[in-house]
Amino acid sequence: MAAVASATPRRSIKETLYHFKIVKRAAIILSVLFFGFTMLFPFFWMGLTSIRTGNDLFKIAKTPFAVHGVTLQHYYLLLTETKFIRWMFNSLFVASTASVMALIVGIIAAYSFGRLRYRGGAAIALLVFSTYLIPPVLLFIPLNVVVNTLKLSNNLWSLILTYQTFMVPFIAWMLAGYFKSIPAELVDAARIDGASRIKAMLVIDLPLILPGVISVFFFAFTLAWNEYLYAFTFIRSSSKLPVAVGVVNALQVGDVYFWGQLMAGAILGSVPVVIIYSFLMDYYLAGLTAGAVKG
Amino acid sequence: MSVLQSSFSTQPATLWGRVKRWWFVRLEDETTLGYLLVIPILVVVFSFVGYPFFMAVFFSLTDRVLGQVEYNFVGLTNYINLAKDPVFRKTVVNTFNYTVTAVIFKLGLGILMALTLNEITRFRRIIRAAFLLPWVVPSSLSVLAWIWMFDSQFSIITYFARQLGIVDGKIPWLGDPALAMAAVQTVNIWRGVPFFGMALLAALVTVPKDLYDAATVDGASAFQKFRYVTLPSIMPILMVVTLFSFIQTMGDFQIVWILTKGGPINSTHLIATLAFRTAIQGSNVGVGAAIAVFLLPFLVAIIALQLRQLRRGE
Numbered sequence: 001m002a003a004v005a006s007a008t009p010r011r012s013i014k015e016t017l018y019h020f021k022i023v024k025r026a027a028i029i030l031s032v033l034f035f036g037f038t039m040l041f042p043f044f045w046m047g048l049t050s051i052r053t054g055n056d057l058f059k060i061a062k063t064p065f066a067v068h069g070v071t072l073q074h075y076y077l078l079l080t081e082t083k084f085i086r087w088m089f090n091s092l093f094v095a096s097t098a099s100v101m102a103l104i105v106g107i108i109a110a111y112s113f114g115r116l117r118y119r120g121g122a123a124i125a126l127l128v129f130s131t132y133l134i135p136p137v138l139l140f141i142p143l144n145v146v147v148n149t150l151k152l153s154n155n156l157w158s159l160i161l162t163y164q165t166f167m168v169p170f171i172a173w174m175l176a177g178y179f180k181s182i183p184a185e186l187v188d189a190a191r192i193d194g195a196s197r198i199k200a201m202l203v204i205d206l207p208l209i210l211p212g213v214i215s216v217f218f219f220a221f222t223l224a225w226n227e228y229l230y231a232f233t234f235i236r237s238s239s240k241l242p243v244a245v246g247v248v249n250a251l252q253v254g255d256v257y258f259w260g261q262l263m264a265g266a267i268l269g270s271v272p273v274v275i276i277y278s279f280l281m282d283y284y285l286a287g288l289t290a291g292a293v294k295g
Numbered sequence: 296m297s298v299l300q301s302s303f304s305t306q307p308a309t310l311w312g313r314v315k316r317w318w319f320v321r322l323e324d325e326t327t328l329g330y331l332l333v334i335p336i337l338v339v340v341f342s343f344v345g346y347p348f349f350m351a352v353f354f355s356l357t358d359r360v361l362g363q364v365e366y367n368f369v370g371l372t373n374y375i376n377l378a379k380d381p382v383f384r385k386t387v388v389n390t391f392n393y394t395v396t397a398v399i400f401k402l403g404l405g406i407l408m409a410l411t412l413n414e415i416t417r418f419r420r421i422i423r424a425a426f427l428l429p430w431v432v433p434s435s436l437s438v439l440a441w442i443w444m445f446d447s448q449f450s451i452i453t454y455f456a457r458q459l460g461i462v463d464g465k466i467p468w469l470g471d472p473a474l475a476m477a478a479v480q481t482v483n484i485w486r487g488v489p490f491f492g493m494a495l496l497a498a499l500v501t502v503p504k505d506l507y508d509a510a511t512v513d514g515a516s517a518f519q520k521f522r523y524v525t526l527p528s529i530m531p532i533l534m535v536v537t538l539f540s541f542i543q544t545m546g547d548f549q550i551v552w553i554l555t556k557g558g559p560i561n562s563t564h565l566i567a568t569l570a571f572r573t574a575i576q577g578s579n580v581g582v583g584a585a586i587a588v589f590l591l592p593f594l595v596a597i598i599a600l601q602l603r604q605l606r607r608g609e
Binding site: 035040104112139144145165228245248273 | 326330339346348361422432436438488496543588606
């Protein structure tokens, strides 16, 4: 190959290939820089705004990146003057309770969908999955009436119950894939030893899919943590808001925005989900396509 | 099964023993156990999705008002009034403009991001994690950074534009109808590109390398390789992701609500924001439900396509 390429008439091809490689490398680097800048700049700007003194904040027109004084005052005020800590606990309570509930319902349904063969099973699985595709826009108005009827308006349990609508189908779908991936021989071996189906599920299946259960739990948790529309609709009093709504609602009084505190709140409110994703990114990426490929 | 049955060949003496055994045998049957285990999920799905879903359709045919028990059946009146309402018409156009534009950009940039990430060998993990960030962070919180970036007085984007000599003076990002629409679309695209990028990357890494080698031997150009090898291979996932994004974008609420509340002069109202304003703030549950239900035919079409796509992949 090299000998052929170095022969005089072919030389230009080799050069072209060489140039092509350089151009390709340059294009990749350029693309990484482009995405790096566009994807991350808002976070950089958030961080910078949250640690600047108010004075610097309003000199942006001339010197946007100059920092004359670094201050943690915005964070201090956020934690002491607002109900931020309360909002974080509300989110933690809602997201973890709702995830545990959804996980229980989801695991047993996933076992049924992924392990057992029976008439109508696939159709029920498809029906359940299609509900995951119904967006909250279509449901928040009637759910608001349901919540009022159940006397759960302005109560965190209204969120725990309504979040099941998107968590349960999601969990059942993801875990059904995990159940399917367990080799049938393992379970058969246990059953020949006299274990009932339920026992085999608890002793053989469940420990094997435990990594899946844990990662699905945390993804359900982030879905609840990030939810906005239901919380904004069903919760009225400031002390009961989850953090995704609280920060937005309370720090904008009329037309006045408390930028430093808003940005500090946005950063601290995102920390839990960023931590979860930094540990479970590979699971998340695998799960993204598992549903699409395997069905 | 025979093993299990033979171990129970003697009749248990106590009633409790018989009940237990009856259940034990029942639960070994795949069909019985299968149906039994889906009961909880069906209860959840019917009471919190199915029932409200039909309620939404029913409400849209009534003049129900929030907080009042009595209401009248009004047939298609809400829909007829909406069809004549210029704000609603504007909202429908906005929703399609918003959705189609955003999905096209997300798809294009997502493919670019996936191709880029697929070529990277160094710092791959950290770069992937960094690019995923806009998708991970609660959108209501990241949108706050964008309001600040679109501020009429202190916009950093205006500063960049001025440095580049594109503009002079201030730009009313969220105060001008056309700019406001572009602004909310930008935020939606920014948040959605990583989702496309990561899903398509996962699809790219599964494309067999021999296919590219074969194409090289056949003398295919880089573009031809993309067109005839890459694209067909990632097509199933690309379809699923695009359709999913269509649904999500069409039903978008918080980006627009937090940035513009639907303004200026209704130029950024989407179905979701108008439905919220009408049904929750304006207490007109009937009309609000009709606005939301307007999305239904499009959703049904997309969901049908989506499910077909998923089944084909099976």
